[in-house]
Amino acid sequence: MEEEKQTTETSEEDLRAKRPNISRRSMCLGIGGAAALVALGGLKYVGSTPVVRPPGGQDEDRLVSACVRCQKCYEACPRGVIAPVHVEDGILQTRTPKMYFDNGWCDFCADENGGVPLCVEVCPTRALELPAGATAQSTIIGKAAIDTDTCLAYRLTGCRFCYDACPYEAIELDEINRPVVIADKCNGCGACESVCVSLKEGSISSGATKRAIVVEPQA
Amino acid sequence: MNRDTEEKKSARAQGKASGAKPGLSTLRRVLPWIVMVVVALGFGLHKGFGTLSDFGWMDVSVLCPLGALGTMLASKLLVPRALISLAIVAVLILLLGRTFCGWVCPVPSVAKLRRAFAKGGRTKKDAEEAAARTPKLAPGAPLTDEEKALLAQSCHEAHSSHGTRVFDSRGAVLAGALGSAAIFGFPVFCLVCPIGLTFATILLVMRAFGVGDVTVSLIVVPALLLAEVVFFRKWCHTLCPLGALMSLLGRANRTVLPTIDNEKCLETSKGRRCGACGRACDEGIDPRHPQLGAARANECTRCRACADACPAGAITFPLIARTQDEGPAPAIAVKEEAKTLQHSQ
Structure with a gap:
C-alpha cells in the first residue's frame, strides 16, 4: 500500500489521470448492478402461464431453479419438438424449454436413443431429470384436450387424424365418430396435436394458430 | 463489412519488421463469429456443440461456471456435471486467465454494433477515451528520471505492490448474481446474461423464419441485449460477473501473459519514452509499467493489442515468462541509473 501511495504522489499529473478511480463511480455501478439482480429475483413472484415441459x-x-437457459435440450431434440418459452408466457420462464408439437411429437427418442430422451441426457444441470426406470408410458408430459368448438370432427366431418395418430390408444371415437380423449391413457406425447388439421384462422394474435386438440400441462 | 480498415490493419501489421502475426488478430476477430455460426448450425441441424452456456458434444460438455454456481446455489443441490465443469473451467482460467473474453465471447463482437449507431467509424466516446489514454508528452522523448525509476522495478514487484483491490464493480455484480440466485431459487443472472441473449436472439430469429414461431421475445430479447452491451457501454469492464469470476481466479494465472523483451523494447534498450503497449490495452494494463496501469495482469484477455502496437515487436505471449530480473544488460543499466537516482534524492 505504501509503495503504491508513493508512486501516485511522485507520478506526473498525466500519469495519475491515466489511472481511473476505482472509487465512487465504480462502487455505484457495482451496487446498482447487484441491486438490479436482486430485484430481478423478485420475478419469481410474477405470475406465469403453465407450459408443457419436456x-x-x-x-x-x-426446472426453474436449475435451468440455465442453455438451449442444449432444444438442440438435442431430434424431432424438433422443444422450443424456448415465449416471454409472453411469463418473464421468469422465458427461454426455458417447452414442448412445441406443431411439427412432431415426443416418443422419448425411441429410435434415436433407445427410449431415453436426449433432452434429459444432455441437460447439464438436471433441470430435466427422469426418475430411474421412467418410460414414455409412465411419464406424464401433459394431457391432450379437445376444443370442441374448433374440432372438425365435432362438425361431423368425420376427421379422425388424432385418433389414428395416437400411439397409446388414448383417443376413442364416440358413436358419431367424434374423438374423445381417455385421460388415463394419455401421456401428452403430442402425436394428436401434431397432426390436427383444424387450426383456428386468424393473424398472429394469441391462440390464433392453436389446434383443436392440444396437450395441456398437468396442474 | 469494414474491409477497408481490415486491409489497413493487416498492411500495418505486415509492414512491421518484427514478428507480428496478422493471422492471429484476424482469427481473434472472426472466432466469435465462427462460434456463433457453429451454434446456429447446431440449432438448425439439431446436432452440434451447444451454446457457450454449455459447450460440448452431447453430454460431454463444459457448463458456464456462473451458470453452474448459480444453479447449484438456487437448487441447493450438488450437480456432478456442474462440479466437473467448474473444475475444468478453473484449470482453464489458471492457465489462460481471461482469454475467453478476448477470443471467444460474442459480446464484444455484438457490442461493435455500437458503431452502426454512431456517425463515422468510431463513437465520440471511443475517440475521447483514446485521446485520454494518449499521454501529452511526446513519444520518442528521452525518459525522465522518475520513469527510469519506474522501469527499474521488476515486474513481480510491481504486480505485487499494485492493484490490491480484489473487488471492483463487477465483483459486486457477481456477488449480487450469486446471492440473488441463492435467495430466490433460480439462476437469476442467466435471465439477462448477454452471452445467453446473443444465442437466444440467433435461435429466435431462426425459429421465426424457420417454423413461423412468432413471439414478443423476438423483440424483447434482442432489445435487452442491445440495451446491455450496445447502449450501455463498458458492460465487460464494469458489470460482467463472468469476467469478474475469471479475474478472480485469474489472479493465480502466471502463464501466457504479455512479456517484454527488454533487448528490443525502446524504453529499456534505447531509453526512449514509448508506452505504446499501455495505450493499446483496452483493459487498462500497462505491460511496460504495470504500476501505472489501471488494471493488473490478471485482466489480460490475450487480445494481443499490445504486441501489435509495439513499434519494436518486443512483446510476446510465452507459455512461461522468463523472469525479468535476470534480463539483458540494457535493463540492468537503466536499473542502476535509477538506483543512483534514488540515492541522490
Missing part, C-alpha cells in the same frame, strides 16, 4: 421437467420448481 420429459423430466414436470417438477416446475426444480
Whole structure:
C-alpha cells in the first residue's frame, strides 16, 4: 500500500489521470448492478402461464431453479419438438424449454436413443431429470384436450387424424365418430396435436394458430 | 463489412519488421463469429456443440461456471456435471486467465454494433477515451528520471505492490448474481446474461423464419441485449460477473501473459519514452509499467493489442515468462541509473 501511495504522489499529473478511480463511480455501478439482480429475483413472484415441459421437467420448481437457459435440450431434440418459452408466457420462464408439437411429437427418442430422451441426457444441470426406470408410458408430459368448438370432427366431418395418430390408444371415437380423449391413457406425447388439421384462422394474435386438440400441462 | 480498415490493419501489421502475426488478430476477430455460426448450425441441424452456456458434444460438455454456481446455489443441490465443469473451467482460467473474453465471447463482437449507431467509424466516446489514454508528452522523448525509476522495478514487484483491490464493480455484480440466485431459487443472472441473449436472439430469429414461431421475445430479447452491451457501454469492464469470476481466479494465472523483451523494447534498450503497449490495452494494463496501469495482469484477455502496437515487436505471449530480473544488460543499466537516482534524492 505504501509503495503504491508513493508512486501516485511522485507520478506526473498525466500519469495519475491515466489511472481511473476505482472509487465512487465504480462502487455505484457495482451496487446498482447487484441491486438490479436482486430485484430481478423478485420475478419469481410474477405470475406465469403453465407450459408443457419436456420429459423430466414436470417438477416446475426444480426446472426453474436449475435451468440455465442453455438451449442444449432444444438442440438435442431430434424431432424438433422443444422450443424456448415465449416471454409472453411469463418473464421468469422465458427461454426455458417447452414442448412445441406443431411439427412432431415426443416418443422419448425411441429410435434415436433407445427410449431415453436426449433432452434429459444432455441437460447439464438436471433441470430435466427422469426418475430411474421412467418410460414414455409412465411419464406424464401433459394431457391432450379437445376444443370442441374448433374440432372438425365435432362438425361431423368425420376427421379422425388424432385418433389414428395416437400411439397409446388414448383417443376413442364416440358413436358419431367424434374423438374423445381417455385421460388415463394419455401421456401428452403430442402425436394428436401434431397432426390436427383444424387450426383456428386468424393473424398472429394469441391462440390464433392453436389446434383443436392440444396437450395441456398437468396442474 | 469494414474491409477497408481490415486491409489497413493487416498492411500495418505486415509492414512491421518484427514478428507480428496478422493471422492471429484476424482469427481473434472472426472466432466469435465462427462460434456463433457453429451454434446456429447446431440449432438448425439439431446436432452440434451447444451454446457457450454449455459447450460440448452431447453430454460431454463444459457448463458456464456462473451458470453452474448459480444453479447449484438456487437448487441447493450438488450437480456432478456442474462440479466437473467448474473444475475444468478453473484449470482453464489458471492457465489462460481471461482469454475467453478476448477470443471467444460474442459480446464484444455484438457490442461493435455500437458503431452502426454512431456517425463515422468510431463513437465520440471511443475517440475521447483514446485521446485520454494518449499521454501529452511526446513519444520518442528521452525518459525522465522518475520513469527510469519506474522501469527499474521488476515486474513481480510491481504486480505485487499494485492493484490490491480484489473487488471492483463487477465483483459486486457477481456477488449480487450469486446471492440473488441463492435467495430466490433460480439462476437469476442467466435471465439477462448477454452471452445467453446473443444465442437466444440467433435461435429466435431462426425459429421465426424457420417454423413461423412468432413471439414478443423476438423483440424483447434482442432489445435487452442491445440495451446491455450496445447502449450501455463498458458492460465487460464494469458489470460482467463472468469476467469478474475469471479475474478472480485469474489472479493465480502466471502463464501466457504479455512479456517484454527488454533487448528490443525502446524504453529499456534505447531509453526512449514509448508506452505504446499501455495505450493499446483496452483493459487498462500497462505491460511496460504495470504500476501505472489501471488494471493488473490478471485482466489480460490475450487480445494481443499490445504486441501489435509495439513499434519494436518486443512483446510476446510465452507459455512461461522468463523472469525479468535476470534480463539483458540494457535493463540492468537503466536499473542502476535509477538506483543512483534514488540515492541522490
